Amino acid sequence: MKAATIRDGQILVEEHPDPVPGTGELLVRVRAAGLNGADMMQKRGYYPAPPGAPQDIPGLELAGEVVARGPAATRFAEGDRVMSIVGGGGQAELAVVHERLLMPVPDTLDWPAAGGFPEVFTTAHDALFTQAQLGSGERLLVHGGAGGVGTAGIQLGRAVGARVTATVRNPASRDAVAELGATVVAPESFAEQGPFDVILELVGAPNLGPDLDALAMMGRIAVIGIGAGAKGELNLGKLVGKRGRIHGSMLRARPLEEKALTARLVERHVLPLVASGAVRVPIAKTFPLADAAAAYEYFAAGGKVGKVVLLP
Amino acid sequence: MKAATIRDGQILVEEHPDPVPGTGELLVRVRAAGLNGADMMQKRGYYPAPPGAPQDIPGLELAGEVVARGPAATRFAEGDRVMSIVGGGGQAELAVVHERLLMPVPDTLDWPAAGGFPEVFTTAHDALFTQAQLGSGERLLVHGGAGGVGTAGIQLGRAVGARVTATVRNPASRDAVAELGATVVAPESFAEQGPFDVILELVGAPNLGPDLDALAMMGRIAVIGIGAGAKGELNLGKLVGKRGRIHGSMLRARPLEEKALTARLVERHVLPLVASGAVRVPIAKTFPLADAAAAYEYFAAGGKVGKVVLLP
Numbered sequence: 001m002k003a004a005t006i007r008d009g010q011i012l013v014e015e016h017p018d019p020v021p022g023t024g025e026l027l028v029r030v031r032a033a034g035l036n037g038a039d040m041m042q043k044r045g046y047y048p049a050p051p052g053a054p055q056d057i058p059g060l061e062l063a064g065e066v067v068a069r070g071p072a073a074t075r076f077a078e079g080d081r082v083m084s085i086v087g088g089g090g091q092a093e094l095a096v097v098h099e100r101l102l103m104p105v106p107d108t109l110d111w112p113a114a115g116g117f118p119e120v121f122t123t124a125h126d127a128l129f130t131q132a133q134l135g136s137g138e139r140l141l142v143h144g145g146a147g148g149v150g151t152a153g154i155q156l157g158r159a160v161g162a163r164v165t166a167t168v169r170n171p172a173s174r175d176a177v178a179e180l181g182a183t184v185v186a187p188e189s190f191a192e193q194g195p196f197d198v199i200l201e202l203v204g205a206p207n208l209g210p211d212l213d214a215l216a217m218m219g220r221i222a223v224i225g226i227g228a229g230a231k232g233e234l235n236l237g238k239l240v241g242k243r244g245r246i247h248g249s250m251l252r253a254r255p256l257e258e259k260a261l262t263a264r265l266v267e268r269h270v271l272p273l274v275a276s277g278a279v280r281v282p283i284a285k286t287f288p289l290a291d292a293a294a295a296y297e298y299f300a301a302g303g304k305v306g307k308v309v310l311l312p
Numbered sequence: 313m314k315a316a317t318i319r320d321g322q323i324l325v326e327e328h329p330d331p332v333p334g335t336g337e338l339l340v341r342v343r344a345a346g347l348n349g350a351d352m353m354q355k356r357g358y359y360p361a362p363p364g365a366p367q368d369i370p371g372l373e374l375a376g377e378v379v380a381r382g383p384a385a386t387r388f389a390e391g392d393r394v395m396s397i398v399g400g401g402g403q404a405e406l407a408v409v410h411e412r413l414l415m416p417v418p419d420t421l422d423w424p425a426a427g428g429f430p431e432v433f434t435t436a437h438d439a440l441f442t443q444a445q446l447g448s449g450e451r452l453l454v455h456g457g458a459g460g461v462g463t464a465g466i467q468l469g470r471a472v473g474a475r476v477t478a479t480v481r482n483p484a485s486r487d488a489v490a491e492l493g494a495t496v497v498a499p500e501s502f503a504e505q506g507p508f509d510v511i512l513e514l515v516g517a518p519n520l521g522p523d524l525d526a527l528a529m530m531g532r533i534a535v536i537g538i539g540a541g542a543k544g545e546l547n548l549g550k551l552v553g554k555r556g557r558i559h560g561s562m563l564r565a566r567p568l569e570e571k572a573l574t575a576r577l578v579e580r581h582v583l584p585l586v587a588s589g590a591v592r593v594p595i596a597k598t599f600p601l602a603d604a605a606a607a608y609e610y611f612a613a614g615g616k617v618g619k620v621v622l623l624p
Contacts, residue, residue: 205548231545231548232546234517234543235542248548248552249555
């Protein structure tokens with residue numbers, strides 16, 4: 001099979017042996033595989049794949065058709081449309097995935113949308129609800145509202161009755177993000193919209209001080225991205241005075257059972273919203289697998305709205 | 313009535329009008345009232361009493377006998393032994409307390425122990441369980457293990473089957489703290505005992521970096537004291553990588569309904585441990601109310617094990 005391949009900091013497309021499904025696993029013919037910020041870090045050598053995942057094939061999510069089943073795999077049949085997060089190896093023609101990680105693809109999602117759904121919606125759902133316990137009527141701030149996790153977070157917040165503000169850096173992207181249901185502001189002026197009960201932090205340490213200032217009493221900050229910096233000053237006095245909470249989180253390093261649990265939560269709480277049309281997957285651009293290098297360049301340039309997806 | 317009184321940074325004992333219980337409130341003849349770190353801050357002018365509490369009479373906890381009931385107060389009868397946290401005004405001969413804040417005093421607690429129980433056991437229970445969700449088998453680190461909250465936290469951790477390590481600065485106090493069930497270490501060497509699932513942070517920002525280094529995967533840091541400093545560097549990369557959580561919390565500023573809920577939780581989960589003898593209230597020293605200034609000096613000097621309690 002052909003697969004995107006990281007070699008010496010470059011993205012190539014190379015031939016690899018076809019993977020073979022083991023016990024409880026399915027072989028999936030990948031139709032679409034989204035790019036994520038973690039792929040950019042892995043390309044630069046900063047974010048190795050976890051043990052058990054392909055080390056040189058990037059890709060944290062995929063959608064496709066089941067083409068073969070390993071021993072004891074019974075949840076899906078050959079031909080079923082499935083999607084999932086994976087520890088790596090998603091950006092390839094074929095991938096092996098444990099059946100407990102897979103979700104069915106609703107009819108409302110075409111292949112590009114299905115390939116761009118799992119990582120960002122699982123990340124946003126886990127951060128907003130499993131961790132930060134966002135509820136109706138609360139005020140949610142989404143940093144980086146135009147990106148994949150941002151567009152997912154805005155829509156999930158709206159779907160549960162939260163009031164959503166999003167920061168968007170590129171002025172040309174603001175209307176598209178506002179259409180998802182957020183009050184859109186420039187990154188330097190979010191404080192005026194607060195205080196916020198929940199803040200989805202996708203930028204990093206430079207936001208830590210302003211986030212804490214804009215946090216409501218008993219507010220929660222869910223940190224899932226630190227691209228702009230890891231280290232910043234924390235004022236514990238303010239955190240104590242506001243009785244606030246800061247969560248750090250990542251999906252990739254989680255063991256099978258935890259990833260499978262997130263898949264069940266997304267099936268139960270998000271797929272019905274996708275099926276009803278309440279939530280959609282904004283796609284910035286698709287690329288054939290052969291143009292993987294161009295897709296990575298496009299992703300890294302920023303300024304887009306929604307997902308960048310490879311189509312093997 | 314006589315009461316400890318803060319004036320110009322000094323502790324005096326002065327005459328005040330007797331308080332009168334309103335609807336749902338009880339008048340309590342105070343038999344014992346513990347000192348807490350917050351009293352030291354209030355004396356220095358840093359920590360004003362919340363609205364509705366006596367502004368110049370310190371004291372965040374008390375134990376005593378019901379001597380009169382306001383309209384619609386039905387939970388206790390005259391003569392009942394009661395104890396509670398209060399927003400202020402505990403260090404006096406008489407105090408008015410809403411009946412929903414009061415707890416019955418188990419027979420196993422004499423007056424000094426009852427007067428030193430509410431604040432530190434409520435604080436420790438709230439931080440360890442309501443916030444950090446400490447469970448059996450987990451490793452708990454208690455910073456400042458010889459103090460009131462520290463001795464409460466160690467015993468509550470042990471009672472639920474956690475493995476407890478405590479830092480104690482004064483070598484002379486270590487044996488007494490170890491008898492409560494903790495592995496006792498000097499403050500500079502706790503990292504060797506980790507990693508820890510839950511850290512009860514009573515010292516402040518200087519511990520933030522070492523705490524995060526010693527935190528286990530999915531660990532929780534509950535910050536309830538910042539006497540050694542409020543501002544410190546937080547490495548969000550480590551917090552994300554460990555999927556950790558930092559809580560800030562305080563009891564004093566909470567509204568009636570939240571304080572009443574903590575009282576119900578302590579009644580249900582801690583008073584049975586007190587009644588059975590599994591948990592006790594270490595008393596460092598008691599003082600008559602007339603010697604309140606000396607009690608504050610003794611508290612501020614540190615190096616003690618357990619509570620300092622005034623006996624009006």
